[in-house]
Amino acid sequence: MSRYGARAVELLKEFRRSEANFLIGPYNEDAVRRIVQEVDELYAECLRISEAMKRTPEEIPALTSALTVHHSAMQRNKRCLLAYLQARVLQIEQVRWDFGQAPPASVRDSYSPFEQQYMSQYNQILQTYMGSVQCTLTEDLNPPKDLLAEVRCLTNEGEIVTENGTIVLRKNSTLFLRRSDVDMLIRQGLVEHVHSTDR
């Protein structure tokens, strides 16, 4: 039998490596399943040991330590799995902030079905919160430097409604827009700054 908890540690290391490259790696369903399986086996083993304790009371000291080892391994696997899931969840939330409601397909593809579901529900509760404080928190992520910004349109998006009225985006035209409107358009990849600013 392999070392208990080794798979869970490997899973977290894998996450670390992709995180270091600013990537969201694909959800490792296989590893998660195998760790869950390991937990099952450990649990069964714990049950066997406690049965044995009832049968042979004279061996309780030895069996207690066996039980402790298996139980700790089980808890450790659970902790590692939860850590993996939470770390990914935090990344998914960050993507919501960085890209808005529609992340690039390449990012979406690496989510598990549950994570996809999480993303849309997270989006909902975030919207609800922002609605309740009447403040769009997802814009204005950098401190403002100028009132207006000159941008060039990258796509033929047509009319767009912003906080400060309607604007028309035609490919390659340049516009002077209020900075608060620009941020979101840039993140959606619709426009770019004409002068590369110091952002």
Place this chain on the structure above:
Amino acid sequence: MFQDDLDDSAFDAELNNDVRRLKQSWLNEKNAPEILQFESELVKDLTDNVQTQIRQLSEIQSSDVMTAFANNLKRMEYDRLLFVIRSYLRTRLTKIQRHAMYILSSAEMRQRLSPEELRFTHSYVTLSEQHYSNSCLHDFPEMIQRLDEKGMIPEPDLQTHVFCKVMEDVGDVEIERADVSGVNSVTLLKGDQFLLRYEPIRPLVANGSVVLL
């Protein structure tokens, strides 16, 4: 006319004071490992204020260059203020997301949130529980499916170090348990700056005699 001016300057002074307080709360929030008391009145007053001012500004359509310039400067200043408010709320939201279950499980932490944040935290915890359960807990033996076991919920690290500035004389503060050798207390005098462990100065940050940088 004179009376008007006086009112204006008193109003400005108060507004400036509010802005200062907001900036400090924002910095504290950014640097503290745990969530702090929400400054509900401050945020509400400032938001209302700025929105009124922005509305007034947009109604003034002046052809006078100097006025237009002054208005632009004002608008810029309000934009900055709005940024601080948003960033303050964002920072809090990030912390809530990281420690949602911990915050919800403690009455002390819960009352630090605004009603809106509390609602968000509830929905967030429901969502996470559902997600963790779907993704793995659900497949575990029933005995260990629970999420609120000891050690399973991440808590803020109060032992982390923070830069801080002393705003009023506090005197000696124990910064280390006595059994640890070396210096175990420091004298905090007004104007001093330190890099200290967060936990010992936690009450001082809460009552404002120490601010975080």
